[in-house]
Amino acid sequence: MTFLALLALLIGFLYLGLPMFAGMMIFSGAVLLFAEGSLGTLGEFVFGKLNTYLLVAIPLFMLMATFMVRGKVVDDLYHAAHVFTRHLPGGLGVATVAACGVFAAVSGSSVATALTIGAVALPQMLRYGYDPRGAYGVVAAGGTLGILIPPSAPMVLFGIASDTSIGALFMAGVFPGLMLAAIFAAWCMWGEWRRERRSGARNRPPRADWGEMAAALRRAFWALTLPPVVLGGIYLGVFTATEAAGIGALWAAAIAVVVYRRFGWRDLWEGAGDAARTTAVLFAIIIGAAMYGFMLAKLGIPDGLVKLVVEWKLSRIEFLLATMALVFVLGLVLESISIILITTPVVMPVLKQLGIDPVWYGVLLTINLELALISPPVGMNLVVIKQIAGVPLYEVERAALPYMVLMGIAILLVVAFPGLALWLPSTMQLGR
Amino acid sequence: TEMRISHQVPTAHHLHKMLEGFKADVEKTTAGAVKVAIHPNDSLFKAAENHPAVARGAVEAALSVNFQWGNTIPEMNITTIPYLIADLDRIKRFPGSEAAKLLEAKLEQKGVKNVGWYYITRQSIFTSGKKPLVTLEDLKGVKIRGLNAISDAGLAAVGAAPTPMAAPEVYNALQSGLLDAGLTDLSAAVSRRFYEVQKFGTVAPYFSVYFHMFVNPAWWGKLPAAQRDAIAAAAKRGEEAMVAITEATAAEAVGQLRDKGMAIHAQSAAETAAWKAAMQRPVIEAFTKAAPDGQKLMELISKL
Amino acid sequence: MSALDRLDRLAAGLARLGRGLAALSCLAAFAVVVAAVAMRYLFGRPLVWADEVSGWLVVSTAMLALAEAQYRGENVAVDLWLERARGRTLTALRLGGAAGVAVCGGVLLHQGWQMVAFSRMVGIKSNTLATVDVWTIQALVPIGGALLLAIALVQSARIVAGRPISADEGVKAARSIE
Ligand code: NA
Ligand code: NA
Numbered sequence: 042m043t044f045l046a047l048l049a050l051l052i053g054f055l056y057l058g059l060p061m062f063a064g065m066m067i068f069s070g071a072v073l074l075f076a077e078g079s080l081g082t083l084g085e086f087v088f089g090k091l092n093t094y095l096l097v098a099i100p101l102f103m104l105m106a107t108f109m110v111r112g113k114v115v116d117d118l119y120h121a122a123h124v125f126t127r128h129l130p131g132g133l134g135v136a137t138v139a140a141c142g143v144f145a146a147v148s149g150s151s152v153a154t155a156l157t158i159g160a161v162a163l164p165q166m167l168r169y170g171y172d173p174r175g176a177y178g179v180v181a182a183g184g185t186l187g188i189l190i191p192p193s194a195p196m197v198l199f200g201i202a203s204d205t206s207i208g209a210l211f212m213a214g215v216f217p218g219l220m221l222a223a224i225f226a227a228w229c230m231w232g233e234w235r236r237e238r239r240s241g242a243r244n245r246p247p248r249a250d251w252g253e254m255a256a257a258l259r260r261a262f263w264a265l266t267l268p269p270v271v272l273g274g275i276y277l278g279v280f281t282a283t284e285a286a287g288i289g290a291l292w293a294a295a296i297a298v299v300v301y302r303r304f305g306w307r308d309l310w311e312g313a314g315d316a317a318r319t320t321a322v323l324f325a326i327i328i329g330a331a332m333y334g335f336m337l338a339k340l341g342i343p344d345g346l347v348k349l350v351v352e353w354k355l356s357r358i359e360f361l362l363a364t365m366a367l368v369f370v371l372g373l374v375l376e377s378i379s380i381i382l383i384t385t386p387v388v389m390p391v392l393k394q395l396g397i398d399p400v401w402y403g404v405l406l407t408i409n410l411e412l413a414l415i416s417p418p419v420g421m422n423l424v425v426i427k428q429i430a431g432v433p434l435y436e437v438e439r440a441a442l443p444y445m446v447l448m449g450i451a452i453l454l455v456v457a458f459p460g461l462a463l464w465l466p467s468t469m470q471l472g473r
Numbered sequence: 474t475e476m477r478i479s480h481q482v483p484t485a486h487h488l489h490k491m492l493e494g495f496k497a498d499v500e501k502t503t504a505g506a507v508k509v510a511i512h513p514n515d516s517l518f519k520a521a522e523n524h525p526a527v528a529r530g531a532v533e534a535a536l537s538v539n540f541q542w543g544n545t546i547p548e549m550n551i552t553t554i555p556y557l558i559a560d561l562d563r564i565k566r567f568p569g570s571e572a573a574k575l576l577e578a579k580l581e582q583k584g585v586k587n588v589g590w591y592y593i594t595r596q597s598i599f600t601s602g603k604k605p606l607v608t609l610e611d612l613k614g615v616k617i618r619g620l621n622a623i624s625d626a627g628l629a630a631v632g633a634a635p636t637p638m639a640a641p642e643v644y645n646a647l648q649s650g651l652l653d654a655g656l657t658d659l660s661a662a663v664s665r666r667f668y669e670v671q672k673f674g675t676v677a678p679y680f681s682v683y684f685h686m687f688v689n690p691a692w693w694g695k696l697p698a699a700q701r702d703a704i705a706a707a708a709k710r711g712e713e714a715m716v717a718i719t720e721a722t723a724a725e726a727v728g729q730l731r732d733k734g735m736a737i738h739a740q741s742a743a744e745t746a747a748w749k750a751a752m753q754r755p756v757i758e759a760f761t762k763a764a765p766d767g768q769k770l771m772e773l774i775s776k777l
Numbered sequence: 778m779s780a781l782d783r784l785d786r787l788a789a790g791l792a793r794l795g796r797g798l799a800a801l802s803c804l805a806a807f808a809v810v811v812a813a814v815a816m817r818y819l820f821g822r823p824l825v826w827a828d829e830v831s832g833w834l835v836v837s838t839a840m841l842a843l844a845e846a847q848y849r850g851e852n853v854a855v856d857l858w859l860e861r862a863r864g865r866t867l868t869a870l871r872l873g874g875a876a877g878v879a880v881c882g883g884v885l886l887h888q889g890w891q892m893v894a895f896s897r898m899v900g901i902k903s904n905t906l907a908t909v910d911v912w913t914i915q916a917l918v919p920i921g922g923a924l925l926l927a928i929a930l931v932q933s934a935r936i937v938a939g940r941p942i943s944a945d946e947g948v949k950a951a952r953s954i955e
Contacts, residue, residue, distance in 0.1 A: 057872045059877040060852035066881050080884070081531030084892025085886065087521045088915050089835040094639040094828045100803050100838050197641040200666070202514050202932060204485040206642050214569045278650035281642045281813045287810030310800060313807075314842075317799035320835070322844035322851055338517055341510070363858035382516045386484050405811045417855070424853045525895055544902035583899045614821065622825060622905060636823040637905070763907060 044342050047072065051333065052376060055418045061295035065329030065374070065419070069336040075463050076340060090331050092325055094283065100320040101286030102153040105293045106160035107312035110302040112297020113288050113437040119165035121261035127320040128248040130237060134179045134229030137162045141183030142222045145190035147271045147289070148284045149197070151414050153321060155184025155422040159429045160244060172236060172255035177430060179229055183222070183420045183438060188377070191216035192275070192282045195410055196378045196403060202385040209466035213404045216461050221408070221451050222262060252395045263300045267292055311379075319428055323421065327376055330419060334379030345373075346389035361402070361456055364411055372413025376421060380410060404462040405455055414450045415441040474696065477526075478686070478705070479512045480536040482527040483521040485664060486721040487512050488536065488591060488684050491715045498707040503700050527689050528584030534688045536591070539576075540621055546579045547764035551774065552681045553624035554756050556749040559595045559678030561720070563777045567592075567683075568712045572773035575766060589708035591715040594658035596723050597679035598730075600671035602647065605738055607675060609751055617644055624680065626639035626759040627752030628656075647671055658682055659726045660719075673763040676727065677740040677748065684751040781935055788931040789943065792848035795924050799842035806834035826905040833914045840921030844928050847878055850944025871938045879929035885922025893919060 053062045059344075060260050073080055109115045119133075126132025140162060144154050150294075161179045166176040188195050189213035200207035249257070258265070271289045280288055297304035337343055350363045363386075371380050392399055414422040417438040426437045457460050482488050491512070496509035512518075518526045523535035523544075544548040551572075552558050552656075557649070558567070567573055568590040577587040599606045599617070606612060612633040619635030628635045638646055646652040648670040651770035655667055659676065662668065686708060693701065731737055740748070761767040813827035845850055854874060862870055865891045896912035902911035 045842040056815045056858055057873055058854045058862075059874040060847075060854045063874070063877040064778045064851060065855075065883045066884065067877055070835055070884060079531075080888060082518075082522065082526050082892065083884065084888040084890075084915070085525045086518075087888070088892065089519050090917050091839055092832045092914075093835075094832045097806060097810065097831045098834050100835060101807060104803065104807055176871075192645060194641065197844055199642065199792065200644075204664055206666050206669060208648070208666070217546055263796045268945055275645075276649055278646070278652075280820050281638070281646055283642060284641070284810050284814050288814060290807055291811050309804070313803045314796050315799035317796065317803045317838045317842040318849075318851060320803070321799065321846045322853060324835075325843055325846075325852065335517070338512070344604060382514065384515060386514050389484065427853055428851065433856050434853060435855075435860070447772050454558045454562055454851050524901075525892070528899065529891075529895060543904035544907040545900065547907075584895075585902075616817070616821075616823070622907070625825070634817075634821055634823055635825070636817060637825050637828050639828055 043340070044337070044346055047342070048370065048374065052418055055438070060325075061169035061419055061424070062325035063233075065333045067132075069329075069332040072336050073339065081339075084188040085154035086332070086335065086436065087314060087328055090328050096324070097285045098148065098150055098157070098286040099153055099289050099323065100316050102148060102150075102157050103316035104312060105286065106157040108290055108293040108297055108304065108308075109264075109267075110160055110164070110218055111308040111312050112293065112301050114293060114296050114301060115161045115165060117261040118259075118264040119169070121164070121257040122264075123169050124249045124253055125259040127222060127246045130245065131175070131226075131229035131233030131353070132230075132245075133162075134175060134233065135167050135226045137166065137176075137179050138222050138226045138229065139182070139185045141186050142190060142218070142308060143268050143272075145186040145188075145218065146186050146192075147268060147275065147282075147285060149192040149194040151185045151187035151411060151427060152421050154187030154259055154288065155180060155414075155425045156319070156429075157303050158184060159426055162428055172233070173430075173432075174436070175229065175232055176440075177432070177437045178442075179225060179438035180443055181415050181420075181426045181441045182225055182447070184196055184220055184422050185414045185448075186222060189214045189221065189404075189407050189411060191215065193407065194282075195381055196407060198378060198381050199385060199403050199406060203389050203399050203403070203405055209400045209405045210407075210464040213400050213462040213466055214407060217404055217408060217451065220461065221411075221448070222452070224447050224451060225444065228443065232443075237432050260278040263296045267296070275301070276348050319425075322428060323424065324439060326419065326421065326424060330374060330376045331379055333377050334383060338383050343388055347384060347391075351387075351391050357397055358456065360395055361393060361397065361405065364402075365405060365456075368406060368409045369416070372409060373416050374419045375413065375415065376419075380413065381406070398459070398463060401455075401459045401462050403450055408448060408452050408455065412445055412452075415448075416445055474506065474700070475508045475510060476484065476533045476688075477510045477512060477517070478534045478536065478638060479517045479523050479532050480684070481513075481515050481523070481538075483514050483664065487660060488715075489720050490534075491711050491718055495707050495711045497703055498710060502703040502707060507696075507700050507704065511599055516604060524583065524585065527687055530689050530691060532689075533692050534588075534670075536684045536686045538593075538616045539683045539685060540624075542583075543621060544613055546576070548576060548579055548766050548770050549622070549759070550621060550623045550760060550764070551767070552683060553620050554628045554760055555624070555679050555752045556745065557753065558647040558681045558774065561595065561726050561729045562584070563718055563774075564595060564681065566777045567774075568709075570773070570777055572770055572777065574775060575770055577768075579704050580685075580687060584688045584690070587685055587687045587703060588693075589712055591684040591686070591695075591712060592681040592719050593684050593715075594660065594719065594723065595678055595681040596654060596676055598662045599654055599656055599661050599675040600647070600662060600667050600735075601673045601675075602650065602671050603653065603737065605673040605675060606654060608746065609747060615653045617649070617656055618646070618652055619656065620680065623759045623763055627756040628661065630755040631748075631751050634698060644670060654693060659723045659730075663726045663729050668730050669709065671735065672734050673738070674730055674741055675738045679747065679748075752764055781940055784931045785935065785943070788848060788928045791924055791927055792845040795843075797842040797940055798847040798906070799838045799840075799845075800826035802834045802841065808830045809834065809921045819862050827886075829890065829903060829905045836914065843921055844924035845931075847925055848928050848943055850942075851877065870937075872933060875929050875932040875936055875942075877924055880923045880931060882926030882929055885925055887918045887922075888924070889915065889919030889922050897946060
């Protein structure tokens with residue numbers, strides 16, 4: 042099958058170790074040249090992919106993270122998290138998952154979530170002696186919650202592409218998002234507990250007393266104002282989810298300058314340089330993956346694939362599982378926007394025919410898109426963590442592997458219990 | 474030969490329905506010699522890329538919204554002049570008219586050959602969450618997502634604050650109250666589910682919209698005459714079919730919005746007159762200032 | 778100082794220039810977004826051009842910073858094999874990587890140039906700022922491509938000559954943080 046051959050060839054090509062964006066661009070460009078005789082309007086394609094207002098959030102959230110780190114705003118935050126959770130196994134992991142969940146409610150992007158929490162949390166987790174692999178895994182996976190817990194850019198895109206209630210999709214993501222967060226947290230605790238058992242040393246500090254907790258909270262007060270300011274601003278209609286990134290960065294800078302007095306022009310300049318470089322690395326991969334998706338679309342491959350799945354005349358559950366398997370495979374190399382755009386138009390008619398609630402499907406799709414963010418070889422959150430931690434990519438991939446399994450389980454749970462997704466929107470009378 | 478058509482709307486949109494008919498028509502009349510492949514929903518090229526993609530031959534054909542040409546062909550904004558082109562007879566007479574030819578010549582200069590004008594809407598809806606927008610007074614200070622710089626002049630003239638917003642953020646912005654009001658075509662208020670976040674809707678013949686299909690001139694020139702004629706004839710039949718499809722969709726949309734609990738107010742003749750008097754002139758001024766042939770086009774339209 | 782070292786200096790300079798302009802673009806995007814919120818919320822006067830301009834600034838940020846990311850060896854690769862390879866295999870893989878990036882830089886330069894030429898020819902204009910020709914913004918793509926090409930070529934030449942490249946040091950430095 043052409044698709045499997047194109048996928049295997051690309052993956053093989055990427056293992057040669059050339060930068061991912063270059064590997065995907067060269068591979069897709071070569072196939073296009075071979076099949077079409079030209080690259081078409083590649084310049085416009087690249088420009089159009091980058092010139093997307095919604096992408097503005099990524100450099101701005103990156104800026105916010107660098108401001109928080111350079112201004113040492115996060116030190117107190119993690120000190121507080123440590124004080125509150127130090128007596129638990131994997132306590133900082135749990136705190137990080139919680140931070141991802143809160144940030145996910147601010148940001149509609151998983152990359153932005155992993156980027157911000159990662160830049161903030163990773164050095165701190167390592168500082169407090171957290172197992173590095175556990176730390177990479179939890180931030181990479183926790184970051185993916187950004188698109189499942191509302192707001193969510195991919196859900197908006199899916200809602201428009203499929204003519205499905207965006208409000209219902211958002212609400213449907215809440216419980217699966219919390220469930221996934223709980224699964225991640227439980228995994229952290231269990232992993233650390235096992236590690237302690239194995240090493241025989243149980244050197245967790247004792248539970249903090251009230252005084253200590255209160256002091257830690259007082260110290261972290263200003264840093265803790267960030268989520269309510271950003272969340273409040275979005276939900277009270279002061280700014281959009283994209284603009285929230287800019288306001289978040291402004292607030293972080295203000296705290297660093299006014300409260301901490303540890304932030305100067307030099308930090309601003311270097312923070313912007315760091316943010317710009319990370320943005321470039323991420324966007325280059327987005328373009329490479331988009332080009333691969335464009336190449337597949339131009340060869341008519343997604344249509345063919347989905348038609349194949351359709352022709353097998355599957356039952357509802359079989360169809361859902363087959364589609365999820367397909368999205369998983371696409372997600373090995375593609376990013377979420379491409380996956381939504383190329384699969385949705387072909388899947389929707391079948392959903393209608395089989396009587397599958399598109400909201401339910403949308404949530405399953407979103408969890409699968411989260412999985413794509415941490416599945417090798419090309420996963421944006423893996424790239425983010427590699428970028429922040431400066432470790433080989435395969436270290437991060439290995440750290441994320443158990444979380445891929447956990448997300449797979451979450452997909453199966455939502456397939457088995459549609460109510461997890463559909464109960465909340467139905468009580469709110471949305472999408473009827 | 475293959476005719477790939479790129480467009481930006483979802484498959485549920487009435488434009489896509491017409492295109493499926495067009496595909497069947499072309500394939501039948503050319504006895505399968507021309508294969509039509511529709512790429513909906515930005516799946517091949519994004520809206521803004523359709524023009525260069527067609528002009529440079531990366532795809533054979535595409536459809537754009539007329540006013541998407543913005544400042545590149547300012548004359549294409551004519552349908553966004555408030556209350557100018559709302560009459561159904563005028564809309565039916567536009568394709569093939571001198572006015573259409575003027576615009577087609579401009580498109581030719583931008584490297585694409587126009588083959589069809591598809592009427593999409595002549596009814597707009599002003600949606601709002603807190604209070605209905607009935608009088609001009611109601612628009613004062615209202616943050617509303619406008620259409621473009623030219624037509625926003627009309628909203629600004631009555632004291633509203635036209636606010637730009639990326640399409641995927643509009644829903645959230647209406648929900649959170651960042652935007653007080655939305656302005657869109659009737660069927661889009663249904664497909665974009667504005668009724669979930671907006672209580673009130675005022676239906677008015679405020680602006681109209683055409684999608685237009687354009688092809689790569691070199692590809693078109695090389696087609697055998699019989700195929701070219703067959704495509705042109707199918708495009709023409711599509712134009713006619715679209716009128717009925719759009720009217721039916723619009724009629725259905727009002728019912729759907731009501732069913733979803735939106736309080737729909739159809740603008741009365743007196744209200745229309747008042748809004749037109751206040752908003753049309755400033756937009757015409759902005760339009761003729763931006764568009765060198767704007768005045769001439771206005772005259773041609775008035776003869777329709 | 779050898780010719781290759783001078784070339785490396787040049788590459789470093791280009792990378793730093795790109796990074797500086799990208800950092801400025803990033804800060805400008807930040808300023809535009811904050812200004813847009815302020816104008817709309819505090820003064821009730823929305824900035825019509827804010828979305829479009831901040832989009833451009835993001836293009837600028839990404840295209841101009843890509844060269845420095847390449848110079849520092851930050852462009853992420855599937856490194857499973859790379860990390861284990863030694864000797865000639867390693868040299869071949871590293872050269873392949875740098876040359877591949879050079880190809881991409883060249884393609885971005887060439888395709889970007891064609892895009893700019895087309896937009897100039899037919900006169901595509903910005904939608905919110907009528908005076909801005911879109912090609913002036915699109916030119917960021919070939920410029921970024923050219924920077925990337927120059928740096929990847931220098932890296933390729935140094936790898937062929939068996940000289941270290943700054944990208945290796947960058948990776949090592951990042952790793953030593955742990
Ligand atoms: Na979110
Ligand atoms: Na992946």
